[in-house]
Amino acid sequence: MASDSRAAVARFIEYLRIKTVQPNPDYETCTAYLRQQADELKLKFQAHEYVAGKPVVVLTWEGTEPSLPSIILNSHTDVVPVFEEFWDYPPFDAEMVPTEDGKDSRIYARGTQDMKIVGQCYLEAVRALQEQGKRLRRTLHLVYVPDEEIGGHDGMSKFVESPEFKALNAGFALDEGMANPESTVRVFYGERAPCWVKFRARGNVGHGSQFIENTAAEKLTPIISHLMQFRQEQFDIFKTPNADGSARTLGDVTTTNLTLLESGVQQNVVPESALAGFDIRMTPSIDYQEFRQGLEDLGKKHGVEVEFTQFWGDNTLTSTDESNPFWTAFKGAVDGLGVEVFKEIFPAATDSRYLRRAGVPALGVTPLANAPILLHDHNEFVTRNEYLDGIGFYITVIQAVANVK
Incomplete structure (x- = not known):
């Protein structure tokens, strides 16, 4: 990565400390944080409220060929409730605790896995690409939606029906996945x-x-x-x-x-x-x-x-063969990183279902291999190195899918 890793970690911690916890998420502070990131990266900033107090935030980095269908990098900003008495560290302090071997640190916070790591990695990948002087063929839209953890009815569901969404001219999307205790990265092309x-x-x-x-x-x-x-x-x-x-x-x-x-x-x-x-x-x-x-x-x-x-009556799947050039680009990029992909159907529900129903092929991926599954669990954490590796993952993957001809 081109960005300073200490600064990247500091921004992640700042994001984690925003208490966007259901049932009363602090979306106002979160939106202000995302606006600050957009200003620093010179990205176009939009916030649409289809339900009062529940903003859908869109940060746009225009590509060199903006007429091509764009890429959506989606994440949700809300997190599930916590039972603080079962946590070893305060769930919204984002405390860094050295690992036993001293070679890494665990960042304990609600949302580290689900899914603020992904949303922040998008931002850091864009930052790194800009620092490298890179431009992408297709326009990127970094989308931060509310209320996914309670069904997305006031967030992505309404967004995909809006004229603002149609104006994005979306051709492909990435969204959340899940950690994997095994060595492969899980990629979800549909969901139950x-x-x-x-x-x-x-x-x-x-x-x-x-x-x-x-x-x-x-x-x-x-x-x-x-x-x-x-x-x-x-x-x-x-x-x-x-x-x-x-x-x-x-x-x-x-x-x-x-x-x-x-x-x-x-x-x-x-x-x-x-x-x-x-x-x-x-x-x-x-x-x-x-x-x-x-x-x-x-x-x-x-x-x-x-x-x-x-x-939910729609069972649209995203093609994972050569008929889908975005899949081919994604798979090639991940192969190039030496990472094995495990394709599967997501066992629960994410906002990807709204995107697929709207005609936008979507893949769900959270680049955490050899990591415990801690979404919605006590003591949720990711390590510092997992987060920094995730930035590198998206630097590679975003370039691949955004430069599809």
Whole structure:
């Protein structure tokens, strides 16, 4: 890297110390920080509020051929809540603690992995490229969105529907991934879709000592049994290796978990209603609408009300073959760094799903290999060297994808 590493680390720590923690993120201070970075780097600065107090910040570095579809470097600014009593260091102090061998330091802070490291690495990569006198063919848009950790409904969801987003003329995007305890860098070209569904059964009531027919519990029980059987079938698939002997990932299967169970007013009273809620994450290899219809039919079969509290119906994937020149450029750049890529489906949801639905191919990557997965965990950290290596990773990758002809 061309930038001074001490200054780069200091900026990262400054970013981490901004308490953009849900449910009351300090977006005002965060936006001021990003404006300062834009001023230093002479990037065009825009802040759009589709919901008051929740800015989508866009920093633009114009390319030499601005008519070409642009590159989006996306990250979210909010972080999840903390339980400070379980942290060894204050989660918003970004304290640097030397490693046992003295060769590195851990930076402890909420958001180090998820995902302020990525957002800051973008800025430092641009800084380094500018210091090297580099110009890129395609325009870069560094996008910092709010509320990803609570679904992105007031952030990326609204942004992709806006005239400001359409004006970006986006052709490709990078977004967040996940650390990997193994030696490869995980690259996500799609993600599982959330299907949160509630089944509400209503039936006859009476004394608990009687044989009462058509109770709520009778109607709900076969639905729970059906979905638990489906869960086991998918779990069995998950535990079965692929044809080449490799292990499956969560993205390969659909997970189902019974997360809500509500019924009853008293032990000896048969209740009028019973509810079961499921958190289902659908792998994109299935037909989402067909799956939803199957759940509706299941409820109808047993005379039970069905409510979808969240359902994502788009299973667009980003091509990872030679038909996608951005993938080819990305893969070539990473290969050149001597880093092996592991392609997979993201097991949860990110803002990439909004980009893909809007027609923008997106890859999710966080360049942390041989690192524990600590997103949303206590004592979240990255090391100083991991952060600096991440800057180098993006210097290489950004040049590759932004210079695609």
